[in-house]
Amino acid sequence: MSEYLFVGKDIPRTAEVDKVTGRAVYINDLKRPGMLYGKIKYSEYAHARIRHIDTSKAKRLPGVKAVITGYDIPDVRVGFLKDQTVLKKDKVRQFRDEVAAVAAISPEIAEEACDLIKVEYEELPGVFDPFEAMKEDAPLIHEVDARGRPIRTNVLPLPWKFEAGDIEAGRAKSAYVVEDKVQTTWVNQCCMGTSGCIAEFDMNNNLTLYNQTNVIFWDKRRILEYFAQIGLKNSKVRVVNPIVGGSFGTKLDTDIYEFICIQLALITRKPVKIIFTREEEFFALPPRQPAVFEIEQGCDKEGRLTFRRATAVLDNGAYTSWGATTPSVMMMPISSLYRVPNVYFEAKCVYTNNIYCQAMRGYGNPQATFAVETSMDRLAEEAGIDPAEFRLINTNKPGDETPMRLKITSCGLEECIRGVKEKLGWDKKRGKRNGRGVGMASLIHVAGGARVYKSDGHGMIIKVDEHGHVDVMSGGTDQGQGSPTALAQIIAEALGFRPDDINLVFGDTAFGLWDAGTHASRHTFIAGNAALKACAKVKRQILELAVEKMPKIIQQQIKRKKRKDPDFKEPDLDFDLISDPKNLDIKNRTVFCVKDPENPYFRMDVSRILREALDVGTGESKVVVAEAFYDPPTEMLDREFKGNLSCTYAFGTTGVEVEVDEKTGEVKILQLYAAHDVGKAINPTLIKGQIYGAGYMGVGYGLTEEMKLEKGRVMNPNFLDYKMLTAKDAIPVYPMIVETDEKDGPFGAKGIGEPGLVPTAPAIANAVYDAVGVRITDLPITPEKVLKALKEKRQGK
């Protein structure tokens, strides 16, 4: 294979110059003429009946253009289980329940109007623990379902149950069995750019929604469904991304604030902007799904896994967003991380009066991997086998089909485990129990798309104009990972152009072809493959035009030269060589003849050819444009949650060396190696950026971050008390890029967006155990928990 010109290189993201000059327009910066500002009034109780809402004073405040409550807008239920209305009018079920909203000429007036809205509540007993909520006598959060049928339990009617093989048979074959209970709590995505949108209707009731969403086409579909139910059957919707200030999972659903914003815009007939404050970002935005796991695993005498059985209870909060679907992703590590023949997994989602949850980087995988990898270390210890060896004995291999029927194609897990083991100095450092220790954990994640929706496709339109400039209209969105650069590299490589020639446009439903969304680490893989399909068509068009136009252009050149210099000797050219597109190629945007590559007459910039094709002067004018819609050859999960939903899978291992201060319980990370099988690194610097960022987020998940809820109220809705790491909390993260050349990926690439985070917390927990012999099974691993465990250990508990 010849060297690539751009793929695999650290091409800088110079196209994103607006971000360093203050010119990038985020939703916070966007203004529309006549725009009003929307503010939401939230509930004052975790669980209460609404007796009365008095908006009279708010309505009279000068500058207020609209005040709405649940009584003013149609009673439409939204969310994937349709279990909430946009504004709540009978009952509030969580502190963030949206009870009213105001549109005014300034955010200050809107806020003051919210303060003037008086709501009378009748408090109801609340339930703040899913186990309490499952009890017979627990207060019911929801009394009826989406269809109005009475509900008798707080347990959601979701089918999360997975079975493969025979657990009891596996148990019978086991020489060693361990049982563990672990739990994870709420953490916030902490996007630096807060949530918000601008809704604007034209006079024909068509909506333009400026929104940071990663799923512009799903947003559009959900809004159209909403419109159908509020009497706007003929309205059209256009969803447009501004520059997005981070996502990490917050932008995959259509949030309540979006519907509120749309209602305010509809009622006032003006553009309305809602922007969250940082406090709202903490208490009014769905965070990561917490989970309590019970996990049991067994292995035979040789250390081969015999079975894995896990159950999970998820605090679903008051309503439902994607958090309730995380079990479908948890099934992946539970059934398929390492080779394990017999698997059982069951998850219950339970309504409580706590905050409800959505997607966050990893989407259930970090939670489940914490359970699996804690159990793996425990089982290894029980069996007397080194934890790294134990993982190697059970490692996934290329060609495997897992109990979930995932087809493993490329798989660099073994390489990752060995690599991390070596870099850490594992053999020398392990088992000392002297305050320093090493630990590791691995991951499996989708990396070749994820067929969670019936279509996992991505549409792309590529056009080349007569200046040789390439415009790529993609149906995807960008959150800052660098896909404009990575895709430009892929397209440049495929076309024979240069990355600077490529202009990527995305994030607009009006000109993008459909895309399932920038989620599940799918963008580079799916968009990259769509690009390759489209590029093949574009390149063929260019070369066919070259065959058509080059002879004439060359002859004109020769004529000109003769006119200038009568002594000019006409070159002896074999025009047969350029009579077939198969004999031409493009490099640096120059078409050249493969059999005579240095011949200057047979070398021509693409723009020259395309201008000739356009400026014909007869009815034969031609342009170059092609589209491609790539939907990977995968299947949906069947009723048993089995099926190869992705083209390929990401594997990786994180290994950590820690030092535990036995007097304070503080855990210091001495080194963190993150080895990732990325297929092919399209741009190593961008990939490292993902590994660093996800690594830090994983360390936060493992050690410092937690949303503290007390009786349903978020007690730390700010950056002071929510401990996201700062630049001074330097963590020595060392990315290790492993390339396994995935044959179905664009130039061999696989996804990396989420994997970087997944195994970090369990690797740290395992390292802490190695260092001081205490195992913390509930995240985050705070100094208090470690110190308490150390004291109990010393006291012989």
Added chain:
Amino acid sequence: MKKITVSFTLNGDPVTAEVPATWNLLKTLREYFELMGSKEGCGVGECGACTVIIDGKAVNSCIFPTAEVEGKNVVTVEGLASKDGTLHPLQKAFLENNGVQCGFCTSGMLMSAKALLDENPDPTEEDIRTSLSGNLCRCTGYVQIVESVQKAAEMMKNQS
């Protein structure tokens, strides 16, 4: 609504603003001068997305009263590049070393870094991390931001 009038230097130009007395400097920059580069990430001086440089010192503009800017020299991200459009070494370095991902924290990072390099052209990694410790970033894990500042410092030393 009580209004105040302040005159100061903004990105090298003498300016005057008439705004409500309650407006913090961030709001004045964004609403009165329409310089949107400085961002509101938290509104309470806890994230640094609003960092600007006042008389050579990095400051959170979201909690800096506009009234106090009288007679001072204020530099925002919009004032980093030269008037002829040449990018400042920091801007170049951030782009070339992947110090920018979603970009929301970038303006503040650039200003904190500039304040540092203007005072200390040869910072250690510790110095850089200290000067950026008031600028939160969720995307990058800070590593490539620190590298960008180091590269910029090198560029600036070579220039002079």
Added chain:
Amino acid sequence: MIEYEYLKPKNLEEVFSYLKSFGEKATLIAGGTDVMVNIRNKKIAPEALISLRNLEELAYIKKGEDAYHIGALTTHRMLETSSLVARELSALHDGASQVGSVQIRNVATIGGNICNAAPSADTAGPLLALDAAVVLKGPNGSRKVPLTEFFTGPSQTVRAHDEVAVEFEIPLRMGEFGSAYHKHARRKAMDLPILGVAVSLEMEGETVKDARIALSVAAPTPIRAVKAEEFLRGKKGEEEVFEEAGKIAAEEASPRDSLRGKAWYRKEIIATFVPKMAFRAMERLKNR
């Protein structure tokens, strides 16, 4: 809606004049990093802010014949970059340099930090361990209040509403002490301490001649662990002694469970860090 006048008096007389006319309806503002946040979070709603920023003559760090004088408007950044403070009032250097971030330290003042009187104020412990006194000026004159008598409760001090803190005075002999402050926090920046320990020691050879131990977030106000100090006097500066002092100090403290930390943990931290800071204070004295 948030609405106030912003007043910029040119000198103390004008400050007092404004304080007189507005009374409780006005709030003094220096760096603003507390006041601006409290206004935004609706904790306070003053009708006027009286800015002290123009009183530049109140920002200084001086070593006089009688005492160290630190103007109340000295910023944390000034304290952080002062070699005098680093060398002779080290605990204060430790505390000031760990407040918030560079952006905060560039504008926040020591006067604001102390008058705001959060139990977690990072300069409070060091100042207590350095026998500091606050000089308060009012319309009718001035008074000097030892810091040990200044705090009356969380965010409460003896400063009258019409008084302005103008200076902190540290007795010259405290420069003979070695001192150190530990801020125990979850992060290395942008954080408040869960617990603060400041220790200053005067040594005579290997023996502790005099000691101060100040604890923050260990009680409703920053406190001195006087029993632990008494224990240290006359004893050898060694591990067993310092550890015992730590245990005594932990008993003197009455920390509580809060969102930020548990009482039992805070006591552990006191017991662990009093000896550590004592050693550091001793080392610094040796190395001077």
